[in-house]
Amino acid sequence: MPLDSAQLNAFAAVIDEGSFERAAAVLHVTRSAVSQRVKLLEEMVGQVLVRRATPCTPTEAGQALYRHAREVALSEADALATIGGGQRQSTRLAIGVNADSLATWFPHAMSHAAQGHHITFDIHVEDQDHSANLLREGRVMAAVTADPQPVQGCKVLPLGTLRYRALASPAFLQRHFAKGVNAAALGQAPMLVFNRKDALQTRFVQRITRRPLAQPVHWLPEAHAFVMATRAGLGWGMIPDPLAESDLKAGTLVELIAGKPVDVPLYWQYWRLNVQALHHMTGAVQSAAAQVLLP
Missing domain, CATH: 1.10.10.10 (Winged helix-like DNA-binding domain superfamily/Winged helix DNA-binding domain)
Incomplete structure (x- = not known):
């Protein structure tokens, strides 16, 4: 039936x-x-x-x-x-996007895709390590994700790498890491974390200490506020290069350890449907990502 x-x-x-x-x-x-x-x-x-x-x-x-x-x-x-x-109806695209992409390059893709096309967006903000779950659940038809393995019924395209650096204000660095960035100092210095799914800070700490630590944590789930709080000296955190570029040039943010970035490869997963709106969006995402992400 x-x-x-x-x-x-x-x-x-x-x-x-x-x-x-x-x-x-x-x-x-x-x-x-x-x-x-x-x-x-x-x-x-x-x-x-x-x-x-x-x-x-x-x-x-x-x-x-x-x-x-x-x-x-x-x-x-x-x-x-x-x-x-007749009257054209808009096509609604439900898309999963990590907060840092949404705060930097992804809106340009949305604007480009919508120009000349009847497209509206339903954006679901989700960590890049978990956004593929939205595809599995059918909640979105495309997603920016760190998962290169295609969800059933989806295509996968590499977008590039989003580079993160462990950053703090100069005053914070002097106050908490005057004797160097080591396990003892990292265990005491307040750390900014986006949300409970954000593992970037933990990855950086374990690269330095080779073991997990129980640091004091500030939870701050908004990308621009995260940068502002780091600049104000609330804690140290992992910030993507596109959001930190001006602060690094001005010296208002500095690296905890130079040359120790955490690179996150990003992918575009989308349903295998022959639908023009998805094709337009896919092209726009590839173009916008190429302008910002590392190859």
Whole structure:
């Protein structure tokens, strides 16, 4: 039995918006109508598709169906754009991006892709070591990721390397590392970390000390605020070159140890769909990345 398009759209809207109420508002129907459509879809496939939580998330069965719903929506939008005539509908691209790419080169790719094309974006910010999970869950159709292994149904393109350096203000460096950057000093100096998934600082420390340490940590999950806090002397942290370039030239940030960067290769993974919006975005991502990332 073919899937009912209204039921499929209601299910996808619940996942997109995170609740039945917001899905109803987007679809311009009542909450009970959305609930009924999702319930009928679940009864037809014989499995629970939505975890009724805050926010609503897809079950394992729901993940596969959600991806199907997004693929159908993309293909329909692409077909309408090809046919032409009437009012053009925009194609929504759900994309996973790490915060540092989003704070530097990725907006240029978005702007370039959207020029002359009816594309809107639904950006999911996720650490580069975990963004491929968004593809596996069907939450996004493309992602900037550090994972070179293709997710099932995806293509992978290398983008280049984002170089990070362990940086601090000159005053912080003098205060905490006057006798050198060693295990004892690193164990006492406050460290800035983006979030619980950010392993860059730990990687740098273990390269120096060959063992994990229990340092005092400031959690600061915003890229520009992270740089500002480092500049202000709150702690030391790993900052990508594109965000640190002006501070390094001005001397407001300095390396803990010169010549000890942490390089993170980045990849573009995207669904294997013959959809023009994805092709435009892929070209724009490759072009923008080439301007900033190391080859």
